[in-house]
Amino acid sequence: MTLKLYEEVNDERERQNKIHPELPEHLLQPGKDPTKEQIKKALEYIQAENNLAEAQKEHSWYGILYEELKEIFASDTKEELHNEIVQTISVLVRLDEAINEGKV
Numbered sequence: 001m002t003l004k005l006y007e008e009v010n011d012e013r014e015r016q017n018k019i020h021p022e023l024p025e026h027l028l029q030p031g032k033d034p035t036k037e038q039i040k041k042a043l044e045y046i047q048a049e050n051n052l053a054e055a056q057k058e059h060s061w062y063g064i065l066y067e068e069l070k071e072i073f074a075s076d077t078k079e080e081l082h083n084e085i086v087q088t089i090s091v092l093v094r095l096d097e098a099i100n101e102g103k104v
Contacts, residue, residue, distance in 0.1 A: 005096060027081075028073060036074060043070040061095050061104065 028036065046067045053059040068088040075081035098104045 005093065036076075039070055040074045043067070043074050046070055061091075061098075064091055065095070 028034070028039075034042070046063070050059055050063045050067050053063060065088070068084070068091050072081065072084045072088060075084050095104065
C-alpha cells in the first residue's frame with residue numbers, strides 16, 4: 001500500500017470519527033440484521049458462485065468484495081474477525097492499484 005493511500009485512508013478515518021463519534025456496540029443488531037447463520041448460508045452460495053465465475057474467467061471485484069464482506073460478518077472469533085478485515089482491506093488496496101494501473 002502506498003503512503004499516499006494510507007494517508008488518505010487515515011484522513012478519511014478521522015473525518016468519519018467526527019461524523020460518527022459513537023461506535024456501534026454490536027457487529028450485528030439482533031432483529032434488524034441477518035443472523036450469523038443466515039450470513040454463513042449466504043456465504044456458501046456466494047463462494048460457490050465466485051469459484052465458478054473465476055474458473056470461467058468471469059469474476060468481478062464486486063463478487064470478490066461481497067464475499068470478503070460476508071466473511072467478516074460470519075466470523076466466530078475476534079482473531080478470525082481481524083483476519084477477515086485485513087483480507088478485505090488488502091482486496092480493496094489491490095482494487096485501488098488495479099484502477100491506478102488502468103486495469104479496471
